[in-house]
Amino acid sequence: MTEIEVRDMKKDYVDEDVVTSALRGISFTIDRGDFVSIVGPSGSGKSTLVQILSFLDRPTGGSYRFFGKSIDDMNDRELAHVRNKEMGFVFQSFNLLSRLSVYENVEIPLLYAENVPAGDRKKLVEDAVRSVGLEEKLWSEAGRLSGGQKQRVAIARALVNKPNVIFADEPTGNLDSKSGAQIMGILDDLNKEGHTIILVTHETYTAEFASRIIRIKDGLIESDTPVETPRRSREDFFK
Amino acid sequence: MRVRDSFNSAVNSLRHGKTRSVLTMLGIVIGIASVIILMSIGQSAQDYILNQVQGVGSNLIFIIPGGTVNGRFQSPAAAQGIVVTSLVQNDVNALSREPSISDVVPLVTGQADAVYGDNDLTVTYQGTTANFFPVRNFTVANGYPFTAQDVAAYNHVAVIGSDLAKTLFGANIDPVGQNIRLKNIMFRVVGVLAPKGTGPGGVNQDDMVLVPITVAQSEMLGITYFNMIFVSANPAYRISFVKSRIESIMEQDHGITNPNKDDFTVETQQDILSLLGNITSVLTLFLAAIASISLVVGGIGIMNIMLVSVTERTREIGLRKAVGATDRDVLQQFLIEAILLTFLGGVIGIALGAVVVTMAWLVLSHVVAAGWTFAFPLSAVLIAVLVSTACGLAFGLYPARQAARKSPIEALRYE
Incomplete structure (x- = not known):
């Protein structure tokens, strides 16, 4: 089932009459349950692409359909609703509220969710935290955790609303290789459970955890190739 | 959310x-x-x-010299430094004949140094009649209040406030029977008032000196008019009625046909409140x-x-x-x-x-x-x-x- 359908997508930034094209006509589709890496050098347009795919920004040309519905047909409130219900976010810098507990951080998306009774939140948060192996840290202050633990909390926060797609933007960028391997392992497990994973990275060996790699350069797709044998083990990560 | x-x-x-x-x-x-x-x-x-x-008494009505402008209250003429001489003995006589009025008390006031021996204090003195004491609820704690005869006979007698008594005489001398000097006139103290506290307008009522109005007018101030007239309403009548009676008696007495040109102001306690x-x-x-x-x-x-x-x-x-x-x-x-x-x-x-x-x-x-x-x-x-x-x-x-x-x-x- 096609989850993401991009056709001739363009994105121009205008700053004092100077137009910069970050995306210059990109087309691809991503099916539900795919694990796709988007790679490219700095300034290639990969971050812009993911911002649009994750409804944080709108394209200036072309079309983008998410589960068949065009981004052009949705207002900002609807985009926020889709982000909350269908998407999870994992950032390179974790973006945790350091003074809040693990529980309170993971609960944040549920605060904005419709149709999640307050009584169900506790179980959803506990399940998400357990799935990343941090149940003993549930009430610890997020700011006091290690980098790897913080990223696991961020993954739990991304999972808690049971989204279809998880966007992971350089999730191992701030981690040592051991923690990085754990995070990639968790993302791989989530993919096996049916979540679509869209991974943005500039590291080739991290990208090869995916089953497909889209390479972006100068705002265009340079290549879109399947990974014959994805790295799916911790040992592979250290190679 | x-x-x-x-x-x-x-x-x-x-x-x-x-x-x-x-x-x-x-x-x-x-x-x-x-x-x-x-x-x-x-x-x-x-x-x-x-x-x-309110402590002054709810049936008390004040007559102040000077009128109002178009019925609007303005500060009394005396407060603006204007001497209005419109309140005179004829008014007191006329008001005294009115059945809705129980008592009429004229008042003059001035300031002077009260002196006893080496002690002296600048005080407010009030010249008034003997019925001032019951009308204003002033009780004499030591001695007696001066009488109507004292007023009629121009007797040099005085009733003084309790604080003034302490200041002038100290604790060991009984003020009653002693002589004090006011404006170089000797007065025999016949009574000391019970403590009364601060009165309307922030005046310390325990520092005042009360003397017969006849003496105050003729010997201390040299005037024939009054600074104020207190009227005690007959309890059988409504205050508003008594007020309107006072106004018509005074207007008649002063030959005033247009109430807007009154040369006096009548204030009830309610007005002042x-x-x-x-x-x-x-x-x-x-x-x-x-x-x-x-x-x-x-x-x-x-x-x-x-x-x-x-x-x-x-x-x-x-x-x-x-x-x-x-x-x-x-x-x-x-x-x-x-x-x-x-x-x-x-x-x-x-x-x-x-x-x-x-x-x-x-x-x-x-x-x-x-x-x-x-x-x-x-x-x-x-x-x-x-x-x-x-x-x-x-x-x-x-x-x-x-x-x-x-x-x-x-x-x-x-x-």
């Missing part, structure tokens, strides 16, 4: 920055406390002044208005800190928006934070105000003025809570809108 969740988030944010929250609230705390304190003390002062006037009530209310409101300036300053302080908070929490705003918060959710959260800050500030300000008002009451009632009552008007509390919450809304709205308008991408990138 539910309001309850916004409220919890706001409580969390404020709890995690306790010092900042307390310092931010300080402006509102001081502003609200000032408003409460000034309104409460103003109310107490109003009660105190009105009680003093309502006038004083209006004046003190305006003064209280004026003070509260001045105090409320500090509320505005406090509100601006909150806006300032909230703006800093919005900047500091840019990434948090970005994250919340990324995971599904709408502009309205963010606006709601920051607005609730501001309102919560000001509301808490208001509550603490009310408590602080209550403490200060209680302390002021203890000091004023025991040290400065007996009869000072405790007042803590609920209207002030209500106004304080409403104003502080409104401050939160007004001064929190701008920072909250700034937060709500942030683009999630820019906010997430913010360093």
Whole structure:
């Protein structure tokens, strides 16, 4: 089932009459349950692409359909609703509220969710935290955790609303290789459970955890190739 | 986002920055406390002044020289330095014949040094008739009040206030029978008044000297008119009726056909109460208005800190928006934070105000003025809570809108 359908997508930034094209006509589709890496050098347009795919920004040309519905047909409130219900976010810098507990951080998306009774939140948060192996840290202050633990909390926060797609933007960028391997392992497990994973990275060996790699350069797709044998083990990560 | 969740988030944010929250609230705390304190003390002062006037006696009517302009009250002519000589003995005689009037007491007043031996004190003396004492509820604690015969015979006798007695004679000399000098005229003290406290207009009634009006007019002041006439209404008649009778008798006596040209003013206790009530209310409101300036300053302080908070929490705003918060959710959260800050500030300000008002009451009632009552008007509390919450809304709205308008991408990138 096609989850993401991009056709001739363009994105121009205008700053004092100077137009910069970050995306210059990109087309691809991503099916539900795919694990796709988007790679490219700095300034290639990969971050812009993911911002649009994750409804944080709108394209200036072309079309983008998410589960068949065009981004052009949705207002900002609807985009926020889709982000909350269908998407999870994992950032390179974790973006945790350091003074809040693990529980309170993971609960944040549920605060904005419709149709999640307050009584169900506790179980959803506990399940998400357990799935990343941090149940003993549930009430610890997020700011006091290690980098790897913080990223696991961020993954739990991304999972808690049971989204279809998880966007992971350089999730191992701030981690040592051991923690990085754990995070990639968790993302791989989530993919096996049916979540679509869209991974943005500039590291080739991290990208090869995916089953497909889209390479972006100068705002265009340079290549879109399947990974014959994805790295799916911790040992592979250290190679 | 539910309001309850916004409220919890706001409580969390404020709890995690306790010092900042307390310092931010300080402006509102001081502003609200000032408003409460000034309104409460103003109310107490109003009660105190009105009680003093009521203490004069509800059936008392005052006739003051000088008229009103187009029926509007203006300050008596004497208060403007104008000598009006319209109140004379004929008026007293005419009023005394009116059945709705029980007593008529003329009064003249002046200032002089009261001297006994080496002691002297500048006092207000009042020349009046013997019926002044029962009409004004003045009791003589030591000796006796001067009589109608003393007045008729121009006797040099005086009744003095209790404080003056202490000042001039000390504790060991009985003032009764002693001679004091007023304007170089010797008076024999025949009585000392029971302590009376401060009277209407803030006059210390325990410092005064009362002498026969005949002596005061002819020997001390050299006048034939009166400064005021007290009329005691017959209890069988309504005060308003007695007032209208006084006006028509006086107009007839003075040959006045147009009431707008009256050369006298008749004031009942109710008139004075309502006038004083209006004046003190305006003064209280004026003070509260001045105090409320500090509320505005406090509100601006909150806006300032909230703006800093919005900047500091840019990434948090970005994250919340990324995971599904709408502009309205963010606006709601920051607005609730501001309102919560000001509301808490208001509550603490009310408590602080209550403490200060209680302390002021203890000091004023025991040290400065007996009869000072405790007042803590609920209207002030209500106004304080409403104003502080409104401050939160007004001064929190701008920072909250700034937060709500942030683009999630820019906010997430913010360093």
